[in-house]
Amino acid sequence: MxxxxxxxxxxxxxxxxxxxxxxxxxxxxxISAALADNVEQPRPWxxxxxxxxxxxxxxxxxxxxxxxxxxxxxxxxxxxxxxxVIVRFDAKRHPVPSRRTHNTLLEVLWSTVPVFILFIIAVPxxxxxxxxxxxxxxxxxxxxxxxxxxxSYEYPDQGNLSFDSNMMPEEQAVKEGxxxxxxxxxxxxxxxxxxxxxxxxxxxxxHSWFMPSMGVQEYxxxxxxxxxxxxxxxxxxxxxxxxxxxGVNHPFMPIEIKGVSKDDFAKWIVDAKKKFAHDDxxxxxxxxxxxH
Numbered sequence: 295m296x297x298x299x300x301x302x303x304x305x306x307x308x309x310x311x312x313x314x315x316x317x318x319x320x321x322x323x324x325i326s327a328a329l330a331d332n333v334e335q336p337r338p339w340x341x342x343x344x345x346x347x348x349x350x351x352x353x354x355x356x357x358x359x360x361x362x363x364x365x366x367x368x369x370x371x372x373x374x375x376x377x378x379v380i381v382r383f384d385a386k387r388h389p390v391p392s393r394r395t396h397n398t399l400l401e402v403l404w405s406t407v408p409v410f411i412l413f414i415i416a417v418p419x420x421x422x423x424x425x426x427x428x429x430x431x432x433x434x435x436x437x438x439x440x441x442x443x444x445x446s447y448e449y450p451d452q453g454n455l456s457f458d459s460n461m462m463p464e465e466q467a468v469k470e471g472x473x474x475x476x477x478x479x480x481x482x483x484x485x486x487x488x489x490x491x492x493x494x495x496x497x498x499x500x501h502s503w504f505m506p507s508m509g510v511q512e513y514x515x516x517x518x519x520x521x522x523x524x525x526x527x528x529x530x531x532x533x534x535x536x537x538x539x540x541g542v543n544h545p546f547m548p549i550e551i552k553g554v555s556k557d558d559f560a561k562w563i564v565d566a567k568k569k570f571a572h573d574d575x576x577x578x579x580x581x582x583x584x585x586h
Contacts, residue, residue: 335473335533344507347532347553348524351509353422361415368411426509429523432491436482440494440501440514440536443543447482452563457570461546476533481550483566485559486529492522502538505549513538526553 336344346352382388437448448456462477470477484490494503496514504511505524512522526532536547554562 335476346509347507347526347528347530348509349527350426350524351507353425354509357418357422360418364411364415426522428521429489429491431489432523433488434485435491435493436484438492438494438503438512438514440496440498440503440540440547442498442541443536443547445503445547445549447480449563453567455563455567455570457566459550461548473533475545476535476548476550478548478550481531481552483552483554483559483562484524484526485556486526486553488556489525490523492524493519494522495519499540500538501536501540501547503534503549504537505532505534505551507532508534508551510534511537526551529553529555 343355343358346355383391434449434451437450439446439448444458444460446456446458448454457480459478459480459482461475462472462479464474466472467474467477492503492510492512494512494514495518496516498516500516501514502511503514508524508526510522510524512520514520530553532551532553534549534551536544536549538544540547
């Protein structure tokens with residue numbers, strides 16, 4: 295009887311450890327799978343953040359981890375104080391409540407310690423904001439324009455190559471084994487290891503160009519050009535979305551970026567100029583016919 299009860303208690307004690315190990319295995323399994331197929335997108339039962347694919351995201355993750363430690367310490371400390379008060383000042387143990395109203399040392403501490411903690415948080419936060427602000431020495435520029443409900447891209451350094459990017463129809467995406475609501479007909483292609491200046495603007499309502507893996511979120515505002523930057527550190531396909539409510543088709547403005555080698559990027563530029571030159575000619579003919 296006692297042996298069975300003891301084994302049951304051991305099993306109960308091991309349950310939390312097994313849960314932690316399972317969750318950790320699932321988390322690192324997701325990271326391994328993402329890196330293996332070179333595709334960054336939300337995954338079922340995903341925990342934590344998508345793996346970083348740029349120096350900006352690496353800095354964001356570092357600050358996130360630092361703040362997680364600070365928040366955990368504060369939570370444990372406050373929980374400890376609550377438990378101490380519950381036990382120490384229980385009505386049975388402390389039937390006569392204290393009438394003390396002031397404690398100079400405590401009042402100084404609970405005013406200065408939070409300020410000190412905020413200072414510790416503020417310094418790396420401001421450094422990160424300046425680091426994210428704009429590229430100091432960009433190798434190329436990508437102009438992004440938000441419309442209802444698609445994106446237009448332009449490469450000013452590549453003969454003003456430009457094209458529109460729309461969401462691939464769900465039926466086609468599922469048929470081709472692509473992620474629904476994320477795959478597009480004309481993805482952005484950028485070379486790995488290249489500092490890219492991102493210029494974002496809009497033509498109608500407020501949009502937001504958001505790439506989680508890159509750590510980039512920039513608003514597309516009509517009549518204004520906002521600047522950001524990114525540098526892809528590995529080859530792969532990366533997905534984002536407009537995360538500013540911009541109308542009835544807001545959920546259908548995905549972003550797709552393909553990170554390729556510099557040689558492959560040069561080849562893509564040659565092919566893209568031929569492909570999208572026909573689109574530009576068609577647009578000009580359509581505009582001319584509309585004018586007449």
